[in-house]
Amino acid sequence: MHWAYKIAEELINKYPDKETFVCASGISPSGSIHIGNFREVITTYFVVKALRKLGKKTRFIFSWDDYDRFRKVPKNIDQSFEKHIGKPYSEIPDPYGCHGSYAEHFEKEFEKSLGIFGIEAEFIYQSKEYKSGRYNRYILHALRQRKEIYDMLMEFKTQESSDDDRNAFFPITLYCDDCGRDNIDSIRFDEENERIRYTCKCGNDRVLSVMNAKNIKLNWKIDWPMRWMVENVIFEPGGRDHSSATGSYNVSKEIARRVFNYREPDYVAYEFIGIKGSNVKMSSSSGNIITPNELLKIYLPEIILFIFSKYKPGAAFNIGLDEDVIRNYSEYERFKAKHLMGSLEDEGLSQSMELSEMDDENGTVPKFNQVAGILPLVNFDTQILKDVLNKIGEEYELNDVKKISDRVEYWIKNWYTEKMISLSTSKDTAYYETLDDVQKRWLADICIVIGNSQYLSSDELMKAIYDVCHDDDKKVKKNNQRVLFAMVYRLMLNSTSGPRLPLLIKVLGVEKTISLLDFNK
Numbered sequence: 001m002h003w004a005y006k007i008a009e010e011l012i013n014k015y016p017d018k019e020t021f022v023c024a025s026g027i028s029p030s031g032s033i034h035i036g037n038f039r040e041v042i043t044t045y046f047v048v049k050a051l052r053k054l055g056k057k058t059r060f061i062f063s064w065d066d067y068d069r070f071r072k073v074p075k076n077i078d079q080s081f082e083k084h085i086g087k088p089y090s091e092i093p094d095p096y097g098c099h100g101s102y103a104e105h106f107e108k109e110f111e112k113s114l115g116i117f118g119i120e121a122e123f124i125y126q127s128k129e130y131k132s133g134r135y136n137r138y139i140l141h142a143l144r145q146r147k148e149i150y151d152m153l154m155e156f157k158t159q160e161s162s163d164d165d166r167n168a169f170f171p172i173t174l175y176c177d178d179c180g181r182d183n184i185d186s187i188r189f190d191e192e193n194e195r196i197r198y199t200c201k202c203g204n205d206r207v208l209s210v211m212n213a214k215n216i217k218l219n220w221k222i223d224w225p226m227r228w229m230v231e232n233v234i235f236e237p238g239g240r241d242h243s244s245a246t247g248s249y250n251v252s253k254e255i256a257r258r259v260f261n262y263r264e265p266d267y268v269a270y271e272f273i274g275i276k277g278s279n280v281k282m283s284s285s286s287g288n289i290i291t292p293n294e295l296l297k298i299y300l301p302e303i304i305l306f307i308f309s310k311y312k313p314g315a316a317f318n319i320g321l322d323e324d325v326i327r328n329y330s331e332y333e334r335f336k337a338k339h340l341m342g343s344l345e346d347e348g349l350s351q352s353m354e355l356s357e358m359d360d361e362n363g364t365v366p367k368f369n370q371v372a373g374i375l376p377l378v379n380f381d382t383q384i385l386k387d388v389l390n391k392i393g394e395e396y397e398l399n400d401v402k403k404i405s406d407r408v409e410y411w412i413k414n415w416y417t418e419k420m421i422s423l424s425t426s427k428d429t430a431y432y433e434t435l436d437d438v439q440k441r442w443l444a445d446i447c448i449v450i451g452n453s454q455y456l457s458s459d460e461l462m463k464a465i466y467d468v469c470h471d472d473d474k475k476v477k478k479n480n481q482r483v484l485f486a487m488v489y490r491l492m493l494n495s496t497s498g499p500r501l502p503l504l505i506k507v508l509g510v511e512k513t514i515s516l517l518d519f520n521k
């Protein structure tokens with residue numbers, strides 16, 4: 001059974017009477033959301049989809065943790081943003097100047113990508129929630145319990161606790177009313193009057209009513225379980241960094257039970273994702289990241305979904321931007337064809353297919369590998385490509401051809417220039433002279449076959465070409481074919497491989513093909 005269905009079934013068994021299954025995920029908008037973070041959302045998405053397919057009502061909430069503190073300026077962002085360190089992401093200007101805030105820029109960018117995948121979640125912006133006062137009574141509760149919370153946190157730490165630390169501990173981030181940063185020097189809590197008095201490094205000295213404050217945020221390990229309780233979350237995944245024995249999940253689980261009287265949601269840890277391709281190394285801090293948007297320039301959304309769905313969250317994997325692109329497309333095309341025929345026997349794979357299906361399915365699109373073989377030869381002209389495909393009996397809407405050809409073009413030009421093959425412009429006589437007499441005879445014969453090919457189907461033409469180098473010994477025959485095709489591709493494309501010959505001949509035309517292969521004229 002597929003991992004998402006397994007999780008869904010466990011949830012249904014655990015909560016047989018639950019009316020709505022609330023599943024969550026969340027990300028801090030600290031920069032562009034890369035495909036590693038994407039796994040956070042997609043893991044929940046698949047579980048939600050499985051629950052729905054099992055007939056359950058769900059709520060899929062996605063929390064933008066944009067009231068978190070801006071810690072570090074990413075390398076690809078203007079270093080003058082240093083001056084905003086310590087403020088929440090929601091209160092910093094957009095470095096690109098197009099959105100209301102730093103947070104909003106990256107939020108909208110990612111929400112747009114999610115839309116392309118057909119992923120619909122209920123976005124919750126934590127800056128809004130915190131400022132709305134919705135959490136204030138829980139903040140007050142956590143402040144009252146601060147010493148117990150300190151003890152709970154210390155259970156997960158190796159260092160000794162001390163009374164001084166315990167007394168000075170506040171489970172909150174407080175953004176100064178004057179300078180907007182969390183540069184707080186001292187806090188005192190007047191429990192009876194539910195007030196806080198703080199001093200800030202900027203000189204501000206102020207008294208706040210906890211129930212009316214809009215600038216207090218619970219710290220992560222208290223914030224997370226508080227929101228589980230508020231939203232009634234029963235499932236949420238987390239990255240490996242949150243998942244160790246002393247990581248946030250286990251700490252938050254204790255806080256949930258002992259401070260908020262809430263049983264923690266089921267949890268699954270997901271592994272990192274790598275990119276395989278020419279010299280890519282992904283890391284957020286270097287600003288060198290692959291976003292879902294970049295992947296969408298190469299892969300159809302349903303294929304990205306399928307790749308993510310195929311791997312259990314606990315398995316790390318690489319997404320290839322090199323020759324793997326062809327392998328991934330071909331595999332998907334094969335499974336998809338079987339799935340449509342109802343003959344995909346592996347249950348997990350078949351469910352992976354279901355989970356990665358999009359609501360507005362594409363029309364029939366041409367095979368990626370085939371397009372990659374032709375497109376450079378027709379100067380990346382989609383209309384010519386469509387006509388060529390039509391000549392070999394494949395009919396597509398121009399729009400559907402474009403879905404693949406745009407991706408092939410982007411991939412070849414940016415990630416895999418090895419595929420940038422072009423037609424030979426003249427006969428390669430020097431190469432021809434290196435061939436032996438038998439090979440030269442094959443070439444002469446093949447020119448005759450091609451010259452008479454206009455009434456042959458692709459399969460008939462292939463058979464006629466194979467007949468040219470026939471041998472009764474199977475092994476010899478196979479080798480002959482290999483040599484013959486290598487010769488032809490070499491002479492036509494100056495390459496060791498190329499598209500299927502009938503297709504290549506359609507692209508070039510019979511006359512031009514013969515002019516490159518016939519050395520007897």
Ligand SMILES: [Zn+2]
Nearest residue numbers: 176179200202
């Ligand atoms: Zn201040």
